[in-house]
Amino acid sequence: MHASGSWRRWRARMMDLVFLVGGALILFGALGVLFLLAGNLIADGLGRIAPGFFTSFPSRHPERAGIKSALVGSVLVMLVTICTALPIGVAAGLYLEEYARRNWLTTIIEVNIANLAGVPSIVWGLMALGLFVYQFHLGRSILTAGLTLGLLVLPIVIVATRESVRAVPQTIREASYACGASRWQTVIHHVLPYSLSGILTGAIIAVSRALGETAPLVTIGALTYIAFLPPSPVTASPPFVSFEWLHSEFTVLPIQIFNWVSRPDTRFHRNAAAASLVLLALTLLMNGTAIALRYRLRRGLQW
Amino acid sequence: MTNRITRAMGFPLVWWALAATGPDLVAQSSPPVRVDGSSTVYPVTEAVAEEFQRANPGTRVVVGISGTGGGFKKFCRGEIDICDASRPILASEMEQCSTAGIEYIELPIAFDALTVVVHPSNDWVKEMTVADLRTIWAPEAQAKITTWRQVRPSWPDRPLKLYGPGADSGTFDYFTEAIMGKAKSSRGDYTASEDDNVLVQGVAGDRDALGYFGFAYFAENRNRLRAVPIVDPAGKPQAPTEENVMSGAYAPLSRPIFMYVNKSSLKRPEVRRFAEFYLTKGSELVREVRYIPLPPDAYAKGLARLRAGEVGTAFGGHAETGLHIDELFNRTLRTTPAPPPAPETKPDSPKER
Numbered sequence: 001m002h003a004s005g006s007w008r009r010w011r012a013r014m015m016d017l018v019f020l021v022g023g024a025l026i027l028f029g030a031l032g033v034l035f036l037l038a039g040n041l042i043a044d045g046l047g048r049i050a051p052g053f054f055t056s057f058p059s060r061h062p063e064r065a066g067i068k069s070a071l072v073g074s075v076l077v078m079l080v081t082i083c084t085a086l087p088i089g090v091a092a093g094l095y096l097e098e099y100a101r102r103n104w105l106t107t108i109i110e111v112n113i114a115n116l117a118g119v120p121s122i123v124w125g126l127m128a129l130g131l132f133v134y135q136f137h138l139g140r141s142i143l144t145a146g147l148t149l150g151l152l153v154l155p156i157v158i159v160a161t162r163e164s165v166r167a168v169p170q171t172i173r174e175a176s177y178a179c180g181a182s183r184w185q186t187v188i189h190h191v192l193p194y195s196l197s198g199i200l201t202g203a204i205i206a207v208s209r210a211l212g213e214t215a216p217l218v219t220i221g222a223l224t225y226i227a228f229l230p231p232s233p234v235t236a237s238p239p240f241v242s243f244e245w246l247h248s249e250f251t252v253l254p255i256q257i258f259n260w261v262s263r264p265d266t267r268f269h270r271n272a273a274a275a276s277l278v279l280l281a282l283t284l285l286m287n288g289t290a291i292a293l294r295y296r297l298r299r300g301l302q303w
Numbered sequence: 304m305t306n307r308i309t310r311a312m313g314f315p316l317v318w319w320a321l322a323a324t325g326p327d328l329v330a331q332s333s334p335p336v337r338v339d340g341s342s343t344v345y346p347v348t349e350a351v352a353e354e355f356q357r358a359n360p361g362t363r364v365v366v367g368i369s370g371t372g373g374g375f376k377k378f379c380r381g382e383i384d385i386c387d388a389s390r391p392i393l394a395s396e397m398e399q400c401s402t403a404g405i406e407y408i409e410l411p412i413a414f415d416a417l418t419v420v421v422h423p424s425n426d427w428v429k430e431m432t433v434a435d436l437r438t439i440w441a442p443e444a445q446a447k448i449t450t451w452r453q454v455r456p457s458w459p460d461r462p463l464k465l466y467g468p469g470a471d472s473g474t475f476d477y478f479t480e481a482i483m484g485k486a487k488s489s490r491g492d493y494t495a496s497e498d499d500n501v502l503v504q505g506v507a508g509d510r511d512a513l514g515y516f517g518f519a520y521f522a523e524n525r526n527r528l529r530a531v532p533i534v535d536p537a538g539k540p541q542a543p544t545e546e547n548v549m550s551g552a553y554a555p556l557s558r559p560i561f562m563y564v565n566k567s568s569l570k571r572p573e574v575r576r577f578a579e580f581y582l583t584k585g586s587e588l589v590r591e592v593r594y595i596p597l598p599p600d601a602y603a604k605g606l607a608r609l610r611a612g613e614v615g616t617a618f619g620g621h622a623e624t625g626l627h628i629d630e631l632f633n634r635t636l637r638t639t640p641a642p643p644p645a646p647e648t649k650p651d652s653p654k655e656r
Contacts, residue, residue, distance in 0.1 A: 060350040060592055140382075218369075221339075221377075225349045225366035227356055228335075249335070249365050259368070262498055263346070264523040264593060269500075 038280065045273030053274060057227035058256065062267035065260075067275050069226045073142070073250035074211060074282075076230060080146020080246070081210050085153050086203055090192075092154075093161025093199075098187050117155035124152045125216030133220055140221030142230060143246040148216050153206035160202020164195035197294040204290035208283045214254040223251045224259050253279050335363035336577045340374025340387030343473060343517060344560050347413055348387055348581075350588040355580045362573045371473055372396075375563075379403050384568035385578065388561045389415070389473040394620030394640035401638060406566040406614040410578070410605045411559040411631055412585055414595040416518040416543040417478050419531040419556070422510045427451065427458045430532040430540035433555065436482045439463070439513065445490040451511070465493035466505040466514030472497060474517055481555040481624035503528065518543055519593035548595045555625030559597070566614055582606045597628055604632045614638060 056066025100106045128148035132138045138147070168191050176186040230248035234240060253275055260272035338348055345368050352364040369377065371388045378386035379399040392400075392409070400407060419436065421428050428451075438444060438454050451458040468475045470487060480486040494505055499516040506514040507527035521530055521543070532540035535552055547553040562581065568574045582605045586596035597605075617634040619641025 058349065059353055060346065060588075221367065221369070223365045223367045224345065225352055225364075227353065228363050259345075262342070262500065264499065264503075264517075264519040266523065 041273045041276050041280070044270050045275070045277045048270050048274035049277060053271075054278075058225050058259075062265060062271055065268070065271055067253065067256055067278060069229060070251050070253045070256040070275070071278065072229050073222075073226075074252045074279075076142050076245060077145045077149060077217075077250065077252060078207055078211060080143060081149040081153065082203070082207060084147055084150035085157050085206060085210075088150075089154050089157025089203075089206075090161050090199055093158045093165060094187060094192065096158070097162050097165040098183065098191060113155050113158055117159065121152055121213055122215040122219060124148055125219030127151075128216060128220050139247055140249065141247045142250045144220050145217050145222060145250065145252075146246075148220060149210040149213060152213065152216065153210050156206040156209065157199075157202055160205070161195070161199050164198020164202070165191055167198065168194045193297075197297045200290050200293055200297075204286050207286060211279065211283060211286075212254055214252075214258060217252055218255065222255055223249050224255055226251050253282075333571070333573065335365045336385070336571075336574050337365055337367075337383040338385040338387060338562075339367035339369050339377050339383045340385075340562075341371040341389040341473065341560070342368045343389040343415060344387035344412070344562070346519070346592040347560075347585070347589055347594055348562070350592050351577075351581050351585055354584060354588060355577055358580070359573075359576065362576070364577060375399075378407070378563060378565065379405055381405055381565070384565050384571075384574045386563040388563060389558070390477065390622060391561065391618035392563060392616050392620065393622075397616065397620050397638070397640050406638070407563045407616075408566055408569075408609055408612065408614055409616045409631075409636070410562050410564065410582065410609060411597060411601060411628065412562050412581065412605075413560050413589040413597060414518075414548050414557050414628075415560050416548045416553055416595060417474060417481070417515055417556040417558070418518050418521040418543045419513065419515045419533065420506050420521055420528040421513055421531055422506060423527065423529045424510055425529065428513075428531055430534055432534040433482060436533075439465070440467075440479070440482055440489050442488055442490050445492050461511050464505075464509055464512045465490075466502045466512055467493050467495055468499065468502070468516060469495040469497045474499075474515075476622070477558050477624065478515055478556070480622050486622055518548075518595065522593040545590075545595050549598050551627040557595075558624070559626075559628060559631065560594075564609065566612060569609075569612070578609055579606065582609065601628050601632065608632070 052064075053066045054071065055068055056064060057068050058070075059065040096106060096110065100109075125148065128144060128151070132144040132147055133140060138144045172190050172194065173186055176190050181189070226249055230245035230250065231242060233242055233245055235242045257272045257275045257279070260268040260275065263269070338352070345366065348366050352366055356362060356364060366387075367374075367383075371386075371390055374383070374386040374388065375392060375396040376399075377383045379396060379402075381403060386407075392407070419431060435454055439448055448454065449463055450460055451463050452460040454463070467478070467489075470489075475489070476486045479489045483489065494502075496502055496505075499520045502514050502516050503520055503524050506512040507524065513531075521528055530543050532542040533553065533556060535541050535554060539552075541547045541552045541554075543553050543557070548557045551557075562578075564574070564578050569578070582602050586599070586602060589596040596602075613636055615636030615638040617631045617636060619637060621641070
């Protein structure tokens with residue numbers, strides 16, 4: 001009896017150890033590959049990272065070529081994506097968790113959201129081409145691109161919102177109701193702020209995904225060579241803001257990278273590495289911002 | 304709360320974008336010159352667009368890469384002014400264009416020479432005939448022709464390792480058409496990649512390798528690859544050099560690449576100026592991006608065709624290989640597809656000559 005108990009304990013401890021070592025190996029393996037790739041990119045591309053690289057348009061001369069139009073395009077498209085996917089996604093998530101009754105309709109919606117998260121991005125591109133470009137006549141513009149990527153990442157935002165809203169303890173809601181708050185007040189003053197860090201993480205994952213997308217943008221007609229920027233959103237005359245940039249042609253970083261990688265001249269490959277570094281830095285920057293924000297938001301939380 | 308977050312998250316980037324946008328305000332009144340189409344033609348158009356905008360400040364040119372087929376789709380919808388094409392317009396595209404009332408001017412702009420390459424230390428292949436290439440690449444060769452000796456008995460008994468573009472590539476279409484006489488007819492057991500740089504790497508790293516791709520990829524990698532001269536119908540091996548391609552001696556693997564200009568877009572002066580710039584300043588830029596320019600008089604003829612506004616194509620909407628460049632200007636232009644060419648017969652109607 002005694003012997004079998006210690007045997008079992010020993011086995012459990014061994015399993016622990018095996019799992020720990022196995023997990024650590026896989027983790028370090030994955031990190032190793034990541035660092036190897038990043039190191040490779042840095043070795044190839046760091047030499048090209050200079051102010052001129054950010055302020056030059058594409059060119060046939062590898063040393064003169066830059067990512068100005070691609071970077072501005074990426075940032076503006078992301079802006080539209082965030083402005084559409086975040087409010088709609090968060091609202092949808094809140095509705096499904098806090099308001100919707102459990103019935104067949106919400107079940108259908110839930111299943112569909114889960115399915116939509118798995119739809120290949122090229123399909124979104126085709127849908128957007130048919131709907132936004134040919135039906136709504138939005139043109140092959142920043143607006144179309146932003147909306148397409150917004151739809152693409154919407155399921156991610158909704159799922160993240162629902163997960164983090166669900167994590168808010170039921171007692172908080174009950175306490176709020178007990179104080180006489182309406183459902184809306186409960187959601188806006190308690191549930192949403194408490195779940196914000198989780199929502200934010202989801203939003204950043206969503207934007208990071210959107211930032212790297214190429215296929216749907218090529219489908220809707222993103223350009224490759226464009227040597228001017230969209231019209232400025234701020235104007236000298238009233239009303240000082242202009243939304244004309246929404247209708248402008250554009251290109252984005254992944255398209256520029258892809259183009260450079262496929263060029264015969266190997267010096268362009270260094271440009272591609274440098275542009276990849278910029279894309280990587282942009283993603284890290286956003287992730288870093290999210291982590292910092294989450295930390296600050298959590299600090300203010302006390303349950 | 305939400306406010307604080309958006310501000311912290313998005314605003315540095317937004318301000319950067321705003322600041323960057325500011326100084327580049329140009330007249331937004333006229334739409335840019337819109338070019339789209341083949342990725343093979345893209346480097347040339349990029350170079351021309353860059354120089355054109357430098358020479359004409361304030362004009363704007365945008366270039367996309369939708370592929371030749373995708374480019375023609377947009378072109379026949381009237382969405383773009385110029386379509387870059389690595390092959391002539393097809394019968395179905397001619398019909399789409401004529402249904403939409405789009406008239407086009409066909410202008411050859413450069414040559415691309417499909418280059419057959421081997422490893423530099425391959426010392427047995429001195430030249431190849433089209434028949435050799437057919438032996439190697441035929442669908443029947445799949446899993447059968449696996450050593451160099453099987454192609455020619457004088458070559459060593461070493462494994463034959465093949466590299467070539469994937470089936471979606473226009474290069475693949477042209478090569479199979481020129482060698483096998485039928486587009487997309489090829490063996491499948493070779494290392495295929497849509498990225499020609501992968502093919503370069505493959506052949507450069509393998510003594511037994513044989514591959515083919517566009518001339519520019521060979522020109523950038525001359526120290527790592529050797530181009531195989533192709534035996535012409537007269538029995539003389541012809542290397543893919545500028546002279547041989549220009550004179551038409553490097554046949555059938557050299558092909559002209561085109562731009563198609565929408566005739567009604569030419570009413571806009573910037574489109575007309577861009578097209579003329581392409582044909583007058585283009586040949587130097589073509590060489591710079593490692594393509595092979597047309598003979599000088601071909602550019603002059605193209606310019607004349609552009610100025611006269613002669614619409615139509617010199618092809619009947621069908622793929623043809625090994626054409627001499629003068630053919631493209633001597634034929635009568637058609638705007639409706641010709642019936643499929645009957646093999647081995649001369650054109651029957653006199654206006655075809």
